[in-house]
Amino acid sequence: MTNSSPAMRRRSAIALCRDYGISPAEIAPLFGQGEQQFRRAEDPDSLRGPQFDGAWCDELGCPAADKGPNQPNVFPDMKSSEGAFPYFSDHGRCDLAQNRYLRAHFAHWNAAGSGGMLDRERLYVWAWDTRPFPEFPSNRKLWADGGNWTTGHWLNGRLSGVALDELLSAILSDFGVPNVDTSEVDGFVSGYVIDEPTSARAVLEPILALFGVDAFEDGGRLIFRSSARLGGEAQLIDEFVEQEEPGPVKWRLDEPTDQPSRVEIAYRDPMLDFQGAVAFAERLDGKGTENLAIAGMIDEGQAVSLAEERLQARRAARRSLVCELPWKQAALKPGDKIRVAGISSTSDFVVTSIEDGATRRVAARAMPRHVRYPVRAALPAATGGGVPMRGRPHFELIDLPMWPGIEKAADQFRSATFAKPWSGVSAFVSPEASGFEARAKLADQAIMGELTSPLESSGKSGRLLNSQILEVQLYYGELRSTSLSQMLNGANTALLATADGVGRCFNF
Helix, strand or coil, X not given: CEECCHHHHHHHHHHHHHHHCCCHHHHHHHCCCCCEECCCCCCHHHHCCCCXXXXXXXXXXXXXXXXXXXXXXXXXXXXXXXXXXCCCCCCCECHHHHHHHHHHHHHHHCCHHHCCCEEEEEEEECCCCCCCCCHHHHCCCCCHHHHHHHCCCCCCCCCCCEEHHHHHHHHHHHCCCCCEEEEECCCEECEECCCCCCCHHHHHHHHHHHHCEEEEEECCEEEEEEHHHCCCCCEEECCCCCCCCCCCEEEEECCHHHCCCEEEEEEEEHHHCCEEEEEEEECCCCCCEEEXXXXXXXXXXXXXXXXXXXXXXXXXXXXXXXXXXXXXXXXXXXXXXXXXXXXXXXXXXXXXEEEECCCEEEEEEECCCCCCCCCCCCCCCCCCCXXXXXCCCEEEEEECCCCCCCCCHHHHEEEEEECCCCCCEEEEECCCCCCCEEEEEECCCCCCEEECCCCCCCCCCCCCCCCCCCCEEECCCCCCCCXXXXXXXXXXXXXXXXXXXXXXXXXX
């Protein structure tokens, strides 16, 4: 407000001192002769204008936790009485949440219509730690707060990462692919390497499969969208064009044995000096293993979460359908979510392809239920600052007998491998000393050891030897006892390598 009299200016100064705890001596030089202006926070419009500089943003940050933007001011530290996770968070790590929060703020304040309320050169992000990464947070023997880095506000180790929508745009731009929309893609990697001449499809396929991203064309644009983004109500399909074949809808349900019981993901872990590693998810049903490899840098927890989601998507994709629709469904396009009328199942389907002719032939697959698997893996074991020494793994090549179910002779070959520390091993094969090709990825190390006392041979097979005692010194792992029924069913199977190179299988 404008004060024209000294008495009014004096009363305003006293009120200002009382409200803000300022000494009258500090504010006295501001009240000279002539007209003065005083502004209060209750009238924010009076604080704006060309005569004022933009405000400084001292701390702009968000925890790298699930739903971090819901409550960006909290710090997930369970050892502190003030530590907390954001509202509705599953307490898992999510670098994408922090990335999207900062991108949204910078896009808003740098926009032309932001009004200049904030000084764009004075947006300070919280927090960049002067402790070098990855020594912090790996060396938790020196810094006890290293465990908080996983879901904390730190930018160290994350600022060099890239969101999946930006990664796909950059890859397609490098290959000269125009008219691309990746705005509905979710995901985050710490880095990605394309180390050889290849095609855009070969680069994108493992990324899309691993992160559950669908690609389709619409109006001359190539659109990418995460499966989790298919929200809202599914379009009800209740009118079909019935062909000569019986029934308007052809359903397909694959056998459970056609689905993998295990999904393995090969990746590079930035917290293990970018060494190769393997994560997996498995179920009791199914058969075989699906192997996926990504030339990206992700941590162990994210790799396990992606493997679980991939296994869930494969289970849902067992159900698919093909139907003929009239042209009243002209607006239907690949990537849309639909629901078929007249079926008891509540599953929704996503359109995968459309063939146009006299009718619209639509193919769709069932969508998995969106179940998020929190990224909660702990950091690697605390180090004392030294560089871990990794030597050549110890391995044994084993030529087993033809087990039931083995169809090819090469399937009986096995490899038992041990290494300390263990970070996964890849097996390469070749009939000569060059031209090796990848054959398998070993996610788990074998339980191996040596006999500490001689084991006498009974010369009999298929017999229970109650008088025999097996004493071994293990390199890794531990043994466990089992029941007689489980043992006769194949549990606790071991291979004993003799001095003459012949192996003996036994159960204990």
